[in-house]
Amino acid sequence: xxxxxxxxxxxxxxxxxxxxxxxxxxxxxxxxxxxxxxxxxxxxxxxxxxxxxxxxxxxxxxxxxxxxxxxxxxxxxxxxxxxxxxxxxxxxxxxxxxxxxxxxxxxxxxx
Amino acid sequence: xxxxxxxxxxxxxxxxxxxxxxxxxxxxxxxxxxxxxxxxxxxxxxxxxxxxxxxxxxxxxxxxxxxxxxxxxxxxxxxxxxxxxxxxxxxxxxxxxxxxxxxxxxxxxxxxxxxxxxxxxxxx
Numbered sequence: 001x002x003x004x005x006x007x008x009x010x011x012x013x014x015x016x017x018x019x020x021x022x023x024x025x026x027x028x029x030x031x032x033x034x035x036x037x038x039x040x041x042x043x044x045x046x047x048x049x050x051x052x053x054x055x056x057x058x059x060x061x062x063x064x065x066x067x068x069x070x071x072x073x074x075x076x077x078x079x080x081x082x083x084x085x086x087x088x089x090x091x092x093x094x095x096x097x098x099x100x101x102x103x104x105x106x107x108x109x110x111x
Numbered sequence: 112x113x114x115x116x117x118x119x120x121x122x123x124x125x126x127x128x129x130x131x132x133x134x135x136x137x138x139x140x141x142x143x144x145x146x147x148x149x150x151x152x153x154x155x156x157x158x159x160x161x162x163x164x165x166x167x168x169x170x171x172x173x174x175x176x177x178x179x180x181x182x183x184x185x186x187x188x189x190x191x192x193x194x195x196x197x198x199x200x201x202x203x204x205x206x207x208x209x210x211x212x213x214x215x216x217x218x219x220x221x222x223x224x225x226x227x228x229x230x231x232x233x234x235x
Contacts, residue, residue: 002157035221037158044207044225045158051216056223088158090220092213096174100150100160100220 003028004089004103011109017077020106022089024070028101032092034072036065039086039105048087049074076108084110113138115208115226123202123233129195133208133226140189141166146213147191149182150222151204154230159204163211163219164191171219198233205230 005023012018022034033052037045047056049065052072064075072091076083089103119131133147140147148163162172164182172180176195184191195202205228213219 032218033216033221035218037222044228045222046225047221047223050212050221050223090158090160090222092218092220098171098217098219099173100148100163100218102158102160102220105157 002104003093003101004091006087006089006103006106008104009107009109011111012076012079013111014079014081016079017075018079018108019076020074020087020089020108022072022074022103024072024091024101026070027095028070028091028093029067029072030070031094034065034067035090036063036074037088037090039088041085045088079110081110084108113210113224115210115224117206117208117226117229119229119231121230121232123198123231124235125199125233126197129193129198129202129231129233131193131206131208131229131231133191133193135189135191135210140184140191141186144212144214146171146211146219147184148209148211148219148222149193150207150209150225152207152228153201153204160220161193161195161206163213165214171213200233203231203233 036049052067146163149161208226209222210224212221
């Protein structure tokens with residue numbers, strides 16, 4: 001059972017816009033920023049979004065993040081076949097002297 | 112280009128101690144701006160944050176693993192290590208070493224560099 005809640009799956013067709021949600025609580029998303037990771041099959045995760053809505057250098061602007069209250073969202077516009085991957089949200093949780101927490105992951109399928 | 116590489120046994124017996132080392136190249140582990148940590152992923156499952164260490168030795172641990180985990184750093188070798196004691200089959204996972212940005216923000220879930228990961232299986 002993950003501390004952050006994500007839908008297990010999402011799908012879209014090429015060119016479409018899809019969103020992935022991430023729900024938390026006051027001790028994590030409600031009081032700290034959210035990061036998003038993309039994990040292609042058989043590879044290590046890659047930082048996609050940090051501090052709610054910041055993109056590292058090299059990440060296309062098709063990827064965007066937002067946060068409101070205790071929830072966050074990742075949006076992917078102009079969906080491409082290479083976007084098919086697992087996506088994870090993460091945040092710092094202030095409970096129990098602090099810990100990193102992840103969502104359970106969302107598998108994105110490009111139809 | 113910063114690179115992280117995990118090394119250690121791929122098979123550990125139940126009740127024994129899992130030991131992994133991460134070697135950092137292309138940058139100094141003694142950099143004042145970063146923490147260094149471990150994250151794991153059981154086969155077919157999601158990510159779990161294990162803990163982080165600063166080059167000075169300051170650590171943060173996942174409370175659910177804290178009684179069994181030790182993360183240490185060797186600045187002379189540009190390495191940091193993970194020890195997880197009393198392992199069971201539930202500790203079978205791909206273990207990733209990583210660099211996190213928690214020094215500035217306090218957010219050790221913000222990881223900008225990852226190792227390729229190493230599978231550790233707990234089995235007799």
